Amino acid sequence: MERTVAVGTKFMLEVNASAILTHLRSAGRASVSALAKQAGLSRQAVSRSLAVLESMGLVEISAPDRAATPTGRPPQMVRFRAEAGHVLGVDMQPGHARIVVADLAGDITSEATVSLPRKGLSRALTAAVGRVLDEAGLRPGDIWHVSAAAPGIVDPATGHFTLSVSMPEVVGDTILAGLRAAVEAPVYVDNDVKLATTGERWRGTPHAEDALVFIDWGERIGAGIVLHGQLFRGASNDAGDIGYLDLCAPPASEGDEDLGPFERWVGTRELLRLTGRAVTLPELAAAAGRGEDWAVSAIGTVGARFAKGVAAIRALLDPDVIVIGGDITQLGTGLLDAVTDALRAEQLAQPRLEISALGADAIIHGAIRHSLSWVERERFDVSAIRRV
Amino acid sequence: MERTVAVGTKFMLEVNASAILTHLRSAGRASVSALAKQAGLSRQAVSRSLAVLESMGLVEISAPDRAATPTGRPPQMVRFRAEAGHVLGVDMQPGHARIVVADLAGDITSEATVSLPRKGLSRALTAAVGRVLDEAGLRPGDIWHVSAAAPGIVDPATGHFTLSVSMPEVVGDTILAGLRAAVEAPVYVDNDVKLATTGERWRGTPHAEDALVFIDWGERIGAGIVLHGQLFRGASNDAGDIGYLDLCAPPASEGDEDLGPFERWVGTRELLRLTGRAVTLPELAAAAGRGEDWAVSAIGTVGARFAKGVAAIRALLDPDVIVIGGDITQLGTGLLDAVTDALRAEQLAQPRLEISALGADAIIHGAIRHSLSWVERERFDVSAIRRV
């Protein structure tokens, strides 16, 4: 029932300034006249809005550019000040963390990968972030928003980890506390696959997809789902938990009780077991590359099983594209071919399959994208623009 | 890149009028002062907006109500004119159609169920709609929007049916042409399960759910999915085609080739086959009610299989609630119990299960809701309110 109303004529300026800022952020640099033409406003209105944005430090009016028009008076150019603020992305993985600073345009300005102890993780994280900020020449107040990712289950209300099999040290508010001590900004914590999905959609191959499913395929299997252009979480923040998809997999065998049915059936643990040898994933990939039967056969079997999962996703969601990431991508396109072959037997038209173009980087890109969305909503939106 | 800008001060009036209309539509009736307080505007601003809305015929200023305030001058009451326009909902089923007229508040003002021929369907539909409008005392121009539903596959771009197994007579633009000849308004045609989902979410038991899956369970099985509060269609408008969900069902047997794996496994045809007798659904329901073994057992088997489908939906989507509709609901709650029992064996927490409260009415309610959404978007939104 909270509906926007226009209370006072200042409202118009706010609306217009916000719209102009959006234009300018996508264009990067433009003349006042060009902005006016694009926005459908008079030059005066645009100038007024720009004056406000300039006083907020969000835009900069630079010298006239004589190259912009072939004839006539050169226009003053105006530029979005991407350096007006920064966001922080953190990707926590067992033993190490990647910390990235990006400006408001999403360009990375500073980053570091640090190894972290299992004990005293919180304080070590605070110190590491402090060092990255120092390197970038930024103070804690210069960061507007922080998004952090780690494997495990997060309570979306509090940002606390309730469970993490591979990183038990992050359970509780470890990450939250460590980051809050380092910066003066809101901190968001989420599951790494969820943020990787956001990252794939932003910086991966298929940009404009309305419906995208990202599958993190390793020993465990999880998925992120983007629908209607935004990440879908589900009733208990557990949408995309396809490790527990049960497609009549055999019952759990010895030592597999911690995995879900789909993970037991197509996870990397099962894949390596199917080879009948003691090999690692890279070794398997190499053998498959040489065309050795045992390797090709194991990949074919798992690929065909995975195809059943793809078909289930297709029947229910009918996505544009399914992006595969995670450890399994070490196997390269041979895997994709195996899945695609098996899919030909399905009755429905199947979605496009792709291997993640970003790999492990998807997570950190997703974290940055999430923080930028916060900035757009909280700092660039109509309600955030007030005349000083 | 189409971003709203405030071009001219009239914009403010439009914004405010639209907001006030929204308030008024949910309240039904209110005083000017009350509206001003709720909207955070001055009485003058509200009065101006109301004058515009009145000139559009959308609101009516009625006599002062002395009961509204215990003391002081009685306020003039203002009322949303739900009768300012009407929408038409049509539910086509084999052999007959239900035609409903609703006002802008969604209240049904007139309806009829007519039997239709398979030949000359288009013209018969036109005539039937004409009679319903006559009865309601409306002219074709009084209808603002039409939504029609039928079983089958619809091309969302054109509104043409590309396939309908149970109603081959609607394939093509039959419905579209028939309705366009009867009214002077945009006509929307969609699959009946999709619209039933919309109806369930609007008028069914669980109102405010963010994630709802509606399953039409009969001989065939289809689902509608509401996510982020709106119907999800998928890349090829085929999301929710769970008849083709393959949970290791046995291969197709004689005479089942037209069904998908899930339909062959849990559809009513399989259910009746499992009884080993020549019975109809109502007979099976009655026998189960009397506790006869063969009936209870068949329902238990199919219920357990269906639970596997529920679990798959849960793993992928994690919905708040799954609503079951369709022919199968003739079996009553015994079926629901069978499914719920089987779900207890699953590892993940499962969604709430409900039997459709609306039954066959869900479709027509969904059609009305869809037309009302069109009206809200096209007639009540900021851009639609222009001073005369």
Added chain:
DNA sequence: CTAACATACTTACGGACCGTACGGAAGTAA
């Protein structure tokens, strides 16, 4: 070197909207 032309910026004004303020209107309670 100057005039013609093209484009951009600046200033001034009218129109429209909102909020505040004040007076009148229409009730109830003493």
Added chain:
DNA sequence: TTACTTCCGTACGGTCCGTAAGTATGTTAG
């Protein structure tokens, strides 16, 4: 009848937008 409460209507100042006229700063042609 008077006091009080609440609502309605009008007038005024403030801010925003658009239009228009004038000024500034370039290029191009002679």
